[in-house]
Amino acid sequence: MTGNAGDQTSYWIETAPPGALHPPLATDITVDVAVIGAGIAGLSTARELARAGRSVAVLEADRIATGVTGHTTAKLSAQHSLVYEQLRRTRGVEAAKLYGRSQSEAIRHAAAIVADLGIDCDWEDTDSFAYTLESGRTEELKAEADAARAAGLPAEYVTGTDLPFPVAGAVRVAGQAQFHPRKYLLALTEDLLGHGAQMYEHTRVVGLKEGEPCRLTTEVGPTVTATDVVVATHYPIFDRALLFTRLSPHRELVLTAPMPAGTAPQGMYITPEQNTRSVRTAPYADGQRLLIVTGESFTPGTADTEERFGRLTAWVTEHFGPLDFTHRWATQDNSTTDSVPLVGPFHAGSRHTYVATGFGGWGMSGGIMAGRLLSDLITGQGSPWSELYDPRRVRTAVREAPAFLKNQAKVARHFVGDRLPPTSGSVDDLAPGEGALVRIDGHRCAAYRDDAGEVHAVSARCTHLGCLVAFNRAERAWECPCHGSRFDPDGQILQGPATRPLEKRAVPGPDTATDAPTDRS
Structure with a gap:
């Protein structure tokens, strides 16, 4: 294992070029759109808007693509575990179709960008699998395959995979992708800068005054005046929309190890069982593939993370044999109470502020989708799935109340305790x-x-x-x-x-x- 207990360097950050240094904001500026956050959602939004002719400034508290996006497992898939049967039951068949179409189009859009810009980001087309080890859950996966197929995905139920252990059943979705996220986003940044956008690193936004225009205040002092503002900070940094009542943060651990290419799984795999296990591989040197395994989901601040790394290490060793682990890190995301991201106007009174959050562990396709959706909203083009993702959507007792109450009970226990x-x-x-x-x-x-x-x-x-x-x-x-x-x-x-x-x-x-x-x- 590289490093020590305090060294949690992501493979994506370590192996990408450092990228150009962008200065902190040093003077007051005025732009059409200010984007807060330079992860995949923020940079995708900025690029779409810059190419649409808007003047754009991106404000990042640290460095580009080194936060949540820099610690992802980098799957570009419209198969988000077992989401489609749930969507069909809670939001209806048409909502499930819109979800599948929006996520699938995001993957195709990213592929087109990679081709157009000639980005060297280890892009690979592959299949995605959601599997179970429990024979009692195979009917659940058959229903998921049917729901995903009805939503427009090339999905089928299978019993065989190229994992080195047997599964009881799996939902296979063909035509998905995986890539090196930071290499992709550094190239995306160069493109949006070439279209006139401004980029500021080490510029933490601490205040937002909504209006016509909006005004942002920063920790470093200068202000940004903008017609429109996009909050793409993973978890929204402003509470006026009370979105924290509908978001639940979760953290997962990641281990990597080289393995012979001939025995490495070629697909992308996930199961919600065993407290989540996600498996994929990436190109590596000397005829090898890099095994990337994610799991041990937990709420931040509630688990012995060292112990959980030990559990994940034992699981990898049991299923893939003794390996030389090279990297370990943790990734974090937020899930919404109805399993659909919140992308659109920030709150009921918003006219010029927008948000993208709640991707539930699927921020690669979700972030690219959000960039296109927010650009369409800001430029007035509209989008067929704006209602599906609208943060202002009304919660219903059937659809959202149980998860909402569970989330609030957990937070209340901390406030009281x-x-x-x-x-x-x-x-x-x-x-x-x-x-x-x-x-x-x-x-x-x-x-x-x-x-x-x-x-x-x-x-x-x-x-x-x-x-x-x-x-x-x-x-x-x-x-x-x-x-x-x-x-x-x-x-x-x-x-x-x-x-x-x-x-x-x-x-x-x-x-x-x-x-x-x-x-x-």
Whole structure:
């Protein structure tokens, strides 16, 4: 395994060119459209709009395609596990058809871009499979195959795959694709810049004033005035639409290992069983393929991630034999309460603000689809699937209430439980590489001891909505279990929706007693 417990470098980030450096925003600017976020949804939207003749500025808090998109498993598939039978039951046959068509057209659109621009991004056409190991679930998969076929996908039920273990059944969808996402997006960026777009990295947006025009404020100081604004930050950084009540963050772990090309699976595979197992391979050196396995889904801040990496490692070894693991990282996404992404006007009163979120682990095809849909809405062309994805769609008791209530109950448990006094602890108890919630001078703090023995202490309350963070020892990060914000040991933001870092706390000297548990975090 490359690196150590704190090294979680994605293969896509490590093997892509570093890309051009883009400066932070240094002066006030005015554009037609401001896009917040430079992942696949944001960059796809920006490119479509720039090619449509709009002046566009992209504002990225870190670097291009190094966030969620840089940590994906990079499947371009319209087969999103077992979604079509669910859509047919809850939204109707026509909605399922629109979903399948919109996702399939996104894949074809990406293929055309790769061909037109000559992008070297390891593009491969392949088949996608959703499988089960349980004989009792084969009827469920047969129904999914029927629903996917009725939705327009080239789907069929099969019992054989090229996985190195038997399956009870699978839904096969032909004509899907896989690629190197960061190579693709770096080329996409060059193209949109060639069409006059502006790109700003290390520019965190912290405020939005809606109107005609809209105005964005940034952490670095300058403002952006825009006719239209697109919020493509994975989890929306503004709460005015209350979308956090309809989004549930989940994190999954990824392992990679080279294996002989002759024995490597050629398709893309997923099962919701065993707490999710996703398998695919990618081109690799010396006649090998790179096995990419994803699984162990969990809510951020609620699991022993190191233990879960161990489970995933054991599963890969059991099914593929002893391998030399080269990379490990984690990926994060948000699922909506009705399993359909939220793409369109930000809220009921929106006239010039738009959002793209809730891709449920399928952000590659979903992000490309969102770029086309948002561009059509902003340029006034309309789209046949705008109603399907509209964030303002009305929730119904039958369709969305159970998932909505479950999500809110989970968040409520944290809001209530986080305000009960925890057991007091001391920073002296922390071993190198460990983090824990302790009390320092009456403050509830998140304390971490690095490998050199130095203690880093920050406020324990997430700056988004105030839930207590928890420590992820495998990735050495503080995570919010309510809405998925993540912070490094010094409190700096790794992932939103938080827009402010955790406040630093002074660390007491050795043998300093902790105060009584008063809540002043």
